[in-house]
Amino acid sequence: MKRQLLAAVFGGLFTVVVNAAEYNISVDRVQIDTGDFVKEGIGYNGASPGPVLRFKEGEEVTINVTNNLDEMTSIHWHGLILPFEQDGVPGISFPGIKPGETFTYQFPIVQAGTYWFHSHSGFQEPNGAYGAIVIEPEGREPFRYDREYVVQLTDKHPHSGDRIMRNLKMSADYYNRQQQTASDFFAESSKKGFMAALQDRMMWGDMRMMKADIEDVQGFTGLINGKGPEQNWTGLFEPGERIRLRFINSSAMTYFDIRIPGLEMTVVQADGNNVQPVNVDEFRIGVAETYDVIVRIKDEKAYTIFAESMGRSGFARGTLAPEEGMTAEVPELREAPLLTMSDMGGHMDHGDMSDDDMADMNGDDMAGMDHSAMGHDSMDQGDGASMPADPFYAKGSGLIPTASNGGKFLSYADLKAQNPLYEDREPTREIELRLTGNMERYEWSINGTKYEDADPIVLQYGERVRFKFVNETMMTHPMHLHGMWSILDVGEGKWNPLKHVISVAPATTVYMETEVDAPGEWAFHCHLSYHAASGMFRKIVVEGGPDTTMAEGTQNGQQGGES
Amino acid sequence: MSRLTASMCVLALTATALNAPAIAQEDPAKKTQTAKTFWGVSAEKLEYRYSDSDEELAVIEGDAFYGTDELKFRWLFEGEWEEAHNAWETLENQFVAQIPVDDFWDAKGGIRVDTPEGPDRVYGVLGLTGLAPYWFEIDTNLYVSDEGDTSVDFEAEYELLITNYWIMSATFESLVAFSEDREIGVGKGLNSTEVGLRLGYDLLGRSFAPYVGVVHERKYGDTADLAEDSGGSTEDWFAVIGARVMF
Numbered sequence: 001m002k003r004q005l006l007a008a009v010f011g012g013l014f015t016v017v018v019n020a021a022e023y024n025i026s027v028d029r030v031q032i033d034t035g036d037f038v039k040e041g042i043g044y045n046g047a048s049p050g051p052v053l054r055f056k057e058g059e060e061v062t063i064n065v066t067n068n069l070d071e072m073t074s075i076h077w078h079g080l081i082l083p084f085e086q087d088g089v090p091g092i093s094f095p096g097i098k099p100g101e102t103f104t105y106q107f108p109i110v111q112a113g114t115y116w117f118h119s120h121s122g123f124q125e126p127n128g129a130y131g132a133i134v135i136e137p138e139g140r141e142p143f144r145y146d147r148e149y150v151v152q153l154t155d156k157h158p159h160s161g162d163r164i165m166r167n168l169k170m171s172a173d174y175y176n177r178q179q180q181t182a183s184d185f186f187a188e189s190s191k192k193g194f195m196a197a198l199q200d201r202m203m204w205g206d207m208r209m210m211k212a213d214i215e216d217v218q219g220f221t222g223l224i225n226g227k228g229p230e231q232n233w234t235g236l237f238e239p240g241e242r243i244r245l246r247f248i249n250s251s252a253m254t255y256f257d258i259r260i261p262g263l264e265m266t267v268v269q270a271d272g273n274n275v276q277p278v279n280v281d282e283f284r285i286g287v288a289e290t291y292d293v294i295v296r297i298k299d300e301k302a303y304t305i306f307a308e309s310m311g312r313s314g315f316a317r318g319t320l321a322p323e324e325g326m327t328a329e330v331p332e333l334r335e336a337p338l339l340t341m342s343d344m345g346g347h348m349d350h351g352d353m354s355d356d357d358m359a360d361m362n363g364d365d366m367a368g369m370d371h372s373a374m375g376h377d378s379m380d381q382g383d384g385a386s387m388p389a390d391p392f393y394a395k396g397s398g399l400i401p402t403a404s405n406g407g408k409f410l411s412y413a414d415l416k417a418q419n420p421l422y423e424d425r426e427p428t429r430e431i432e433l434r435l436t437g438n439m440e441r442y443e444w445s446i447n448g449t450k451y452e453d454a455d456p457i458v459l460q461y462g463e464r465v466r467f468k469f470v471n472e473t474m475m476t477h478p479m480h481l482h483g484m485w486s487i488l489d490v491g492e493g494k495w496n497p498l499k500h501v502i503s504v505a506p507a508t509t510v511y512m513e514t515e516v517d518a519p520g521e522w523a524f525h526c527h528l529s530y531h532a533a534s535g536m537f538r539k540i541v542v543e544g545g546p547d548t549t550m551a552e553g554t555q556n557g558q559q560g561g562e563s
Numbered sequence: 564m565s566r567l568t569a570s571m572c573v574l575a576l577t578a579t580a581l582n583a584p585a586i587a588q589e590d591p592a593k594k595t596q597t598a599k600t601f602w603g604v605s606a607e608k609l610e611y612r613y614s615d616s617d618e619e620l621a622v623i624e625g626d627a628f629y630g631t632d633e634l635k636f637r638w639l640f641e642g643e644w645e646e647a648h649n650a651w652e653t654l655e656n657q658f659v660a661q662i663p664v665d666d667f668w669d670a671k672g673g674i675r676v677d678t679p680e681g682p683d684r685v686y687g688v689l690g691l692t693g694l695a696p697y698w699f700e701i702d703t704n705l706y707v708s709d710e711g712d713t714s715v716d717f718e719a720e721y722e723l724l725i726t727n728y729w730i731m732s733a734t735f736e737s738l739v740a741f742s743e744d745r746e747i748g749v750g751k752g753l754n755s756t757e758v759g760l761r762l763g764y765d766l767l768g769r770s771f772a773p774y775v776g777v778v779h780e781r782k783y784g785d786t787a788d789l790a791e792d793s794g795g796s797t798e799d800w801f802a803v804i805g806a807r808v809m810f
Contacts, residue, residue, distance in 0.1 A: 166603065183725070
C-alpha cells in the first residue's frame, strides 16, 4: 500500500518533470475522395491524411498505434531524431506491427519544427498513410506570425501503389503522357530545321532515353490536406495578419513548384530547421521535404496557393481567404520542361548505363557542379539561360526553375542555418554514393547495386562523414537519411543548413555531411516510393556509441569508405 | 536429341540467374522494403483480319509473365483461327525463362509447342528480346524442332506517337528455315514476311487500346510452292480491327 502510494507520488513527479504526452493512432482502411475520383486507401484515425500531431520540444511522447488492417504496417516519424528502435522501418528498426496489434512508440522530442509521419510498409504511404507533425519549440522562435496552417501536399493516384510498381516494371513509360510526338517533331523542325530536329531525335533515340522523362507517374490529382483542386482547401485569415504555412510534400513521386500569386513568401524553415529568412516568389519542394514560409496579407481578398508539379503534368490548389467560399484565379499550368543533354551527364558518350561505363564516367568527372564542358543544347535551355544559374542544377539543365512572375525562385544555395546545431569541423572521411539506375527496366540503385544485393554502409559513432552524391541518372532523387541530420553543403561552412532530405538533380554532384551521433541501424533511400522499392535503398549501420568505449569508435573511424 | 539440347539451355539460363550475387548478408528489410516479384498479362494483338481474298481470321498474340528483375517466366501464346475451316491455322505456346544480358536486352530459353490443325511440333527455343537504339523493339528466336529442323524468326516494332494517345505501330515479322519440313509447309530459306501498320488509341490508360490497320503477308520460295500445292495463297492483304490489352 505504502509502496503503491510512493510509486504514485514518484510517477506523478516523473510526469511533471518529463512532460509526457500520449497519443492513439489507428491505421484504417479509408475512402479517399479527390474530387476527380474516389479510391480505397489507408489512413490514420479513419482519414487520409491522418491527424496533425502536435508535440512539444522536450516532452516524452507515447504513441499507441493500432493496426486495423489485414496486413503488416508501421509508422516512420520522418525527420525526427530518436532511438533507432522507434524509427519505424520494418526489418531495420523493428519487425513491424501485425494486423490487430497495438505497438507503442515512446521517445523524447528533442527538436522543433514541421515534420511528418508515414507508413514504411509496402506502398501504404502512396495509398494514403501519412500525416503531419508540428513540434512547438521550447524557446522563442526568431520570427512572428499570427496564425499557422499545415499545407500537406500529395500526388494521389487512381491506381494503388502495387499496381503502379507493376506497371512501371512492365513498361517504364506506362504513365508518361508527355512524350515527344510526331507533331512536336514537326514543330521543332520548323523552328530549328529538319536536320537539326532529326539529329536531336536520333541522339536521344540512340541512347534510348527520353527528354520528357521527368515525372514517372503521371495521372495523379494533387491534394492539399487531402483536398483536390476542385475541393479547394481553404485557410482563413484576417487582413493584416502574418500567416505561417507549413508546407510538407508527402507525395510518392512528385516535386511541386509552389507560389501564391500576389504574395511574397518568407522562407523561415527548411526540413524543420530554422534558416535565415529568404524572400521568394516561388520555391520547389522535393518529395518528403518541408518548408515553412510566412506570408503577410494586407488586402481583404483571396489568394490561390498553386503547386504545379515539376513536370507540369498535374497540380494541387488551395486558397487563403478572409471568408469561406472566396476564391482567386487559378493559373494555367506552364509548359512542360524537357531534359537537355546537360541532364544526361556522362551518358552522352556512352549510351548505356552498365557498371563498366559508370566507372569510366567517374573518371571523366562529367557530373558535378562545374559543367564547363556542357550545355551543348543551348536551344533547349528556355528561360533558365537568362537567369543566374542555380548551382544545384547542371548548367543548361532543362529543370532549372524560374519564378512565374520573373522574380525570385528559392535555391538550395539560399538556405543558411539560423542557428548551427553542430560545430563546423573537418569530416573524418568521404563516402561516394553514385545514384544509378536503368530507366528502361525501372531498376534503381546506388553505386550500381540494388539494395537486395548490397551490404550495409557502416559508419562509426562519433565520426563526421562527408557524403558525395553523384547523380548519374536523368531523374531527380530526394535522398533521405534516417536518424541523423543531413548537413547540406551550400558552401557556407558552419551555416550550412540541416536537412533530412537532399534533392540531387540529374548530372549533378551534391555533398552533405553527417555527424554520426545516433547508434543503431538506419534506413537511407531515395524518397520516390517506386525508386526506393526498386533498389535505391541502403541500410546504414552505426557501430559503437555512448555505451561502448569511445576509443574503439574513434579508432574504427579511421578506416576507409564503403566497401 | 534437340529437345535435350533445348532443355539444357533453359537449365543453364536458370542456373545463371539463380547464381546471381549471393554476397549480400542477411537483412530482413530487404524483404520488407523491396518490391521483388512482378507479373503482367497482355495481348499485343487481339484482332480480326479480313483478306482481299475474303479470308477471315481471328488472331491472338498473348503474353503472361511472372518473376523478378533477374528471372522471369513467360508464357507466349500465338493463335490464328481460320473462319473458313473452323480450325487453328496457327497455335503456338511458348514457355520460356528470361534473364537480362545487357541494359536493354534479355535472353530467353524454353520450349515451344505447336498444336494447330495438322501435324504437331515441339521446339527448343533460344531467343533475344529487347530495345534497340532508336526505340525499335526487337524479338528474335532460334527454334530447333523435334524433327531436327532449325528456323529463326525476327520481329521488330516501332511505335510512332502521333499524339500521346494516338499511336501508330509498325511491325515486321519474318521466318527463315535452315531445312525443309514439308509436313508443316516449311520450305528452306526465307519462308514468309508479315508487315503491319496499326493505328491505335489508348482508351483506358494503357490497358485497352483499340486499333485498325492493314497487314501484308507473303510467302516465298519453296514455302510459297508448298502453300500453293495445298490450295493456300502466297500473298494476302488484310484489313484488321482489334485491340491491344494489358493488365
